[in-house]
Each structure stands twice: as C-alpha cells, then as structure tokens.
Amino acid sequence: ALALALNIYSTVRFTVYDRPDVSQPIVTLKGAISTVSETNNQGNLIYKMLSGLCQSDPELLRRVRITVSSDIPLGCGLGSSGAAIAGAVWASYVLRGLVPTRRDVLTVGMRMEGYPENVAASLMGNMIVCGRSRDDNTIVSEQLDWPDKWRMIVVVPRYTLTTAEARKVLPKMVKFEDAVANIQRTALVVAAVAKSDESLMRSVLIDRLHEPYREQLVPELDALRRVLSTQPIIGCVLSGGGSAVLVIVNQRHRFEVLQEITTWAEVQPQPPAILDLNVDKEGMKEL
Structure with missing residues (x-):
C-alpha cells in the first residue's frame, strides 16, 4: 500500500499528574478540531487506545490527561485516525518508561488500524510503501523521497464519509x-x-x-477533473476513501491551478475548503 505524509498536523500532549485530578477532563480538544462534531470520536479513540495499551498499569492511566490540538480534517480520508494512533501508541511506551522504535509503533498501530499505511506515513513522513512481511506478522515499509517541486492542493468538501460508508459501495x-x-x-x-x-x-x-464506485459519494472528484482538464496538473485523485480530493501539481503551475480551483469552489452551493500543502518529509516528532 502507498501513503503520503502532508504538512498538516495533530499535536497530542499527555500530562501525568502525581495523583488523579477529577477536576480536569480526561481529554481536552483544541484548535480547528474542537469545532467539528466528530471530535469526540477522535478524543475517545486516543483514550481507548491508551487504555488498552496501559491496562497493566491502571493507576498510571487514572493520572493521565490528554490534550489534542489538530488541524487535520476528520472523516475525509486525510489520515486523522492514523495520526492519532501513532501518537497514542508512542505515548503508551514513553509513559511506561520504555523507548519505542518506529517498527514497534507501526506493528502495534497496524493491529489497531487494520491497515498500516496511514500510521506509517504519520510516523515516517514522505511517501511510504508498506505491507505485511512474508510471515504476515510484521510490517515491512520503505520511504520514498517525494519530488520537492510536486505540491498538493487538497479540496475538502463540507461533508464527511465514514470508513464504513466509503467501503459499502465497493x-x-x-x-x-x-x-x-x-x-x-x-x-x-x-x-x-x-x-x-x-x-x-x-x-x-x-x-x-475504488474511484469508479466512490465517485457517487464524492461528486467533487469528477467535477474537479472536468474543471482541470485543460490545466497542467499531474493528477487528481481521491485522498484515501474520500471525501477529500487531492490535486498534484508542479510548483511552477501551482498558482494558476489554485486560482482555477478557487474560482470553481466559490460558486458551489457549499464551497469546500482548499488546502495548499507540501509533503512532510520528517514524520512524527516527540516535542
């Protein structure tokens, strides 16, 4: 499987108190993520994962408080759950005094996510090629250096798609x-x-x-392909299972393509968000 890390981020802070502090919420949401209705699911996902990974030390878990600040749109195929899983798994090691490796995090994250590419991209950055090893028990991954001049314009519709919805049409x-x-x-x-x-x-x-079947759920994909048919783009594809659409363009054509997309978006009944992004080549950082 292939995945690409973009320079849009989630920051997850884990604070360990000397004793349980019932006055503090277990999960606090900040930033753009806090204004979206699906954010409770994101916070619950992180806490649920941390609970499972730290079940041998319930006292530690009672003293942990989590703050999530994220600008990754939820429910649109941009890997928000993969980023959350990577952060939670990494923290579960550090909070127990262990030193995690990226392979540790990727293997545990794959068991939780079901497929490894989103977690791998969040962890390692750049473009990731990954899959199960020959014994089917571990993940093999390789990082490819994405061309510096290839930029990403991401069009994010105002609606979301769950994984179940995106898979149902296949x-x-x-x-x-x-x-x-x-x-x-x-x-x-x-x-x-x-x-x-x-x-x-x-x-x-x-x-x-998958795209021929998911176009019915994401009409913006076909619409953008028509609008950009005469533009010098490299490609226009679904991001994951949607609803976001990813337009790949060389830096030298970025402005004209961005203008064309913006003009199209402004006349839509529900104008989508437009993100002008690069590829992140470093992956997750412990701050």
Missing part, C-alpha cells in the same frame, strides 16, 4: 483485468516518484478498483 469481487491494471500502475507510481517523472505519473494515476 464490490465484493473485481474483474481480474482491473486488479492487474491497478497492480501494474501502483508499481509505475513508485517508479514515477523515484525518478521524479511527471509524464509517467500523469499517465498512470488511473484507478479501476
């Missing part, structure tokens, strides 16, 4: 030729990134396994 079986086509193109995407080959990247960003 067929239980796919055509053999569609599966082969996607495998081939995935390999070519890796080659295009490794070689910074815009022409190759532009020609292989065509999906046959």
Whole structure:
C-alpha cells in the first residue's frame, strides 16, 4: 500500500499528574478540531487506545490527561485516525518508561488500524510503501523521497464519509483485468516518484478498483477533473476513501491551478475548503 505524509498536523500532549485530578477532563480538544462534531470520536479513540495499551498499569492511566490540538480534517480520508494512533501508541511506551522504535509503533498501530499505511506515513513522513512481511506478522515499509517541486492542493468538501460508508459501495469481487491494471500502475507510481517523472505519473494515476464506485459519494472528484482538464496538473485523485480530493501539481503551475480551483469552489452551493500543502518529509516528532 502507498501513503503520503502532508504538512498538516495533530499535536497530542499527555500530562501525568502525581495523583488523579477529577477536576480536569480526561481529554481536552483544541484548535480547528474542537469545532467539528466528530471530535469526540477522535478524543475517545486516543483514550481507548491508551487504555488498552496501559491496562497493566491502571493507576498510571487514572493520572493521565490528554490534550489534542489538530488541524487535520476528520472523516475525509486525510489520515486523522492514523495520526492519532501513532501518537497514542508512542505515548503508551514513553509513559511506561520504555523507548519505542518506529517498527514497534507501526506493528502495534497496524493491529489497531487494520491497515498500516496511514500510521506509517504519520510516523515516517514522505511517501511510504508498506505491507505485511512474508510471515504476515510484521510490517515491512520503505520511504520514498517525494519530488520537492510536486505540491498538493487538497479540496475538502463540507461533508464527511465514514470508513464504513466509503467501503459499502465497493464490490465484493473485481474483474481480474482491473486488479492487474491497478497492480501494474501502483508499481509505475513508485517508479514515477523515484525518478521524479511527471509524464509517467500523469499517465498512470488511473484507478479501476475504488474511484469508479466512490465517485457517487464524492461528486467533487469528477467535477474537479472536468474543471482541470485543460490545466497542467499531474493528477487528481481521491485522498484515501474520500471525501477529500487531492490535486498534484508542479510548483511552477501551482498558482494558476489554485486560482482555477478557487474560482470553481466559490460558486458551489457549499464551497469546500482548499488546502495548499507540501509533503512532510520528517514524520512524527516527540516535542
């Protein structure tokens, strides 16, 4: 699987008191995340994970208070849960006096998330290629250096999609030729990134396994492809399962493409948010 780390962040602070302080909420939400209705789910997810990982020391857990400040939009395929999981797993080690490795965090995070790529991108930064090892018990991951001149414009609709909703529209079986086509193109995407080959990247960003089915849930994908059909973009794809749409563009064309997207967005009944982003190449930091 492939994943890309973008420079939009969550900060999770864990404070350990000498004794339980019932006057302090267990989870406090700050920043843009605090204004969104799904934030309670985010806070609950972090606390639930920490509870499971620290169940051998319930006294420690009672003394911990969590503050989450995040600008990652929720429920739109931008990896907010992966970032939360990475932070919670890392903290569970540190709070118990252990020194975590990225492999430790990735393995534990994969068991919680079910698939490793979002956690891996949050941990390591850059573009990540990852999957299960031959024994199926550990995760193998490699980091690719994303081309510096390839920028990301992310269009975030005002509605959200749950993972269950995004998966519900997918067929239980796919055509053999569609599966082969996607495998081939995935390999070519890796080659295009490794070689910074815009022409190759532009020609292989065509999906046959999930976007044809999810377009009905995210009409902005087709609309943006039509609007940008004459623009010098590298690609226009769903971010994860949606609802966000990711437009890849060379830095030299960024302004004109951003203007075209902004003009389109302004006349929509519910104008989407537009994020002008880079790829984060460092990954998670302990502050």
